[in-house]
Every structure is written in structure tokens, then in C-alpha cells.
Amino acid sequence: MVLLLAWHESLQGRARAWTRATMQTALRLVAVLPLVCWMWRRIWQELEAREGDIDFLGRSIPFLREEEMRSLDGGSFLGSGGNDSARLLQWGGAPVVRKEFHHDGELLFMMREARLMLELCGTAGVPRPLALGFQPLTVIQEFVGEPYDKFLMQCSVQGVLRSLDQLCRRLGEVHAQGVVHNDLKVDNITVSGSVHRPVLHVIDLGWACCTGRVAGNFSLETGEEDDFPREGLGAECHWMAPEVRERRSVFASGDVFSLGFMLQQIADSCIQPWLAVPLWRLGKRCAREEPSCRPCLPKVTRALAALRRGLLWHQLQEPFLLMVRQ
Structure with a gap:
């Protein structure tokens, strides 16, 4: 009788242990299941979206x-x-x-x-x-206007600073849609309207992608390998942020890097030191290697406004002088 009771208690103990283990496994599965379902749903939605490109x-x-x-x-x-x-x-x-x-x-x-x-x-x-x-x-x-560099050669110092302010706002509009351009440079900006009332356009979205994605990576979006050669992954494309060239996830800070590189290019071509020096310094801050060390676009806009306020009236009215004019 004693042996029977002991055997019965042993069975109950094993059953309780098995039940606890089963419940713990079930709880883990329940906790992970929504994440797994979300991931598969997102992948399926992306595949459907890409497959529907022709129809769209x-x-x-x-x-x-x-x-x-x-x-x-x-x-x-x-x-x-x-x-x-x-x-x-x-x-x-x-x-x-x-x-x-x-x-x-x-x-x-x-x-x-x-x-x-x-x-x-x-x-x-x-x-x-x-x-x-x-x-x-x-x-x-x-067709959305003439090249930005042509515009720069025709306007005043004040016009240049205002156009850079407008460019920051234009980039902010792109980022507000959850998109990063990844290939910002002078060649990819055009200007319509007049010299005194310019309208800037961001063009060439060949490298653009959604925030948090890898630029030029289509494996998740299309289900196909990215086997096609693309210009711009080499070290020679200095205007691209390091995270773009190294195929890491990109965010708005990547476009700030490219903007900073462009500011330095403009400063290097400018023969007015009272404008070139602060522009170059701002560009250097924007083009830092580490994304977290770069200023956000609103800070860049405020820095440009402060630069404009710090110049004298006659300096703002001067023609913007580039080396190519010499």
C-alpha cells in the first residue's frame, strides 16, 4: 500500500512538472507568436506591393x-x-x-x-x-528647372543662403514621408522660377529608400537577389553617407551628411572668406562619420539663419563669387 501511494505521488509530481513545463512553453509561444505573425505579414505585404508595381x-x-x-x-x-x-x-x-x-x-x-x-x-x-x-x-x-550650380552663379549671397534654407525644408518634406534620398548632391537639385523667387526641386530617386532600410537592397522587397551593379557603392562617392556605401540601415542623418559635403564643396569654391569659412565649418559638422554626431535638419536651418543674420547688409547683397567666375 505504501509503495502504491508513493508511486501515485510520483506520478502526480511528474504530471505537475510536465504541466508547468508545458504552460511555460505555451506562454513563450504566445508571447512570440504576435511578433512572428507581424514579421510574416510585413514580408507578405512587401512582396505583394512589389509584385503589384506594374499594376500600380x-x-x-x-x-x-x-x-x-x-x-x-x-x-x-x-x-x-x-x-x-x-x-x-x-x-x-x-x-x-x-x-x-x-x-x-x-x-x-x-x-x-x-x-x-x-x-x-x-x-x-x-x-x-x-x-x-x-x-x-x-x-x-x-521637367523641373535648371541645374542648381547654374543658379548659384547668378544670385547674391543672400540668395544662396535662402536657397540652402529652402533645401533643408525640402529634405524635411521627403523625410516626413518616411523616405531618405541617399544621393543628395548639386547635380540632383534643380531650380525653377526666377533668381529672386527660386523653387528648389530634389530629383533622381534612384538611391532613395524608406527610413531604416538598406539603400539599394531589394532582397526583402522583391524576393530577388540584388545582382545588378549600381554606381555609388565605391569609396569614390564621397558625397554619400558611410552607412549608404557600407550597406547599413539609413535614416535622415544620411542626407544631412550629403548636405554637409555639398556645403563644403560650395565653401571651397567661394572666394568670399567671410561666407566660405562659416559654411565650411557647418558642412564639416554635418558630414561627421558617426550619424549620431550630425545635427538634425532644423539645427542646420537655424545655423544658416544665424549666419545670415550675422552678415552685414552690403555683404548679403553682393554677388555670390565662385572660383569659376575668375
Whole structure:
């Protein structure tokens, strides 16, 4: 009888221990399950979004046939990069930019850039895509003004400082949409309007991505490996933030780095030391290697305003003098 009772108590103890272990495992699973479900749902949504690019773009803009593409030959050459070239031409009675990609392997990048341009819907003066072509890969987009460096050569010191203030606000508009440009430089800024009332436009979203993502990484978004060569990952692209070149997650601070690099370039070309020196110092603070050490855009805006207030009236009215004018 004693042995039977002991055996019964042993069974009860094992059952209690097994129940406790089972409950603890179940609780762990319950705690982790929402996170797992969220991750799979997000991955599925991203895959669906990328798979739906053609449908999304097809509902918004026309796809041009091969004969329609041939009718768009000609125009004046605007410039060329490692992945595409641009020409200015007339289409439907209005000036447009024809952006043609050099490689057929750029299809994913072209569709992604076109979709992002559509979703931003003119934010920060980003040009809207008007049509797409696939033979060759081409985006027809709005023409949004002349190069920024051409504008700089025509305006006063006050005009330069005001344009930099506007550029900071334009970048802030992009960041407010959860997007980081990643390729900010003088070549990717245009100006419409007059010298006295300029409107700045941020262009070329080929490297842009959502905040917290890796620039140029499409493996999660498309389910495909990123096998296509992209210009800009080399050490020679100094205007890009280190985290962009090193394929780390990017945030708004990456565009602050590029802005700082551009400020230093402008300062290096300026022959007015009372402007060049403070601009260069501000650019150096923005272009620090560590993202957490860079100032945020509102602080950059305040620093530019303080610089403008610190200059004399006649200094602000002086033409902005660059070395190329010499």
C-alpha cells in the first residue's frame, strides 16, 4: 500500500512538472507568436506591393509602345550618370525629361523609382513620372528647372543662403514621408522660377529608400537577389553617407551628411572668406562619420539663419563669387 501511494505521488509530481513545463512553453509561444505573425505579414505585404508595381504604375501612367518610344528620339542632352542618361525634349506640347537606363537589368530600379516618384506626388518638388518605356528602359518625367550650380552663379549671397534654407525644408518634406534620398548632391537639385523667387526641386530617386532600410537592397522587397551593379557603392562617392556605401540601415542623418559635403564643396569654391569659412565649418559638422554626431535638419536651418543674420547688409547683397567666375 505504501509503495502504491508513493508511486501515485510520483506520478502526480511528474504530471505537475510536465504541466508547468508545458504552460511555460505555451506562454513563450504566445508571447512570440504576435511578433512572428507581424514579421510574416510585413514580408507578405512587401512582396505583394512589389509584385503589384506594374499594376500600380499601369493604372497611373501610360506604358509607351516601341514605336512611341522612337518618336521621342532627339532633344538636347542634359547629362549622364553610371546608370542612366537624360535628355530634354518636347512631349505633348510641354518640356519633359527622357531618362534612359543603360542596362536592361535596371528594370526593378526603374519601376521602384517611378513608383516612389508617384507616391511622393510632388513632395519637395520631386518630378512626377508621365510615362514608362521598356524598349529601352525609359522614364518620361516632368521637367523641373535648371541645374542648381547654374543658379548659384547668378544670385547674391543672400540668395544662396535662402536657397540652402529652402533645401533643408525640402529634405524635411521627403523625410516626413518616411523616405531618405541617399544621393543628395548639386547635380540632383534643380531650380525653377526666377533668381529672386527660386523653387528648389530634389530629383533622381534612384538611391532613395524608406527610413531604416538598406539603400539599394531589394532582397526583402522583391524576393530577388540584388545582382545588378549600381554606381555609388565605391569609396569614390564621397558625397554619400558611410552607412549608404557600407550597406547599413539609413535614416535622415544620411542626407544631412550629403548636405554637409555639398556645403563644403560650395565653401571651397567661394572666394568670399567671410561666407566660405562659416559654411565650411557647418558642412564639416554635418558630414561627421558617426550619424549620431550630425545635427538634425532644423539645427542646420537655424545655423544658416544665424549666419545670415550675422552678415552685414552690403555683404548679403553682393554677388555670390565662385572660383569659376575668375
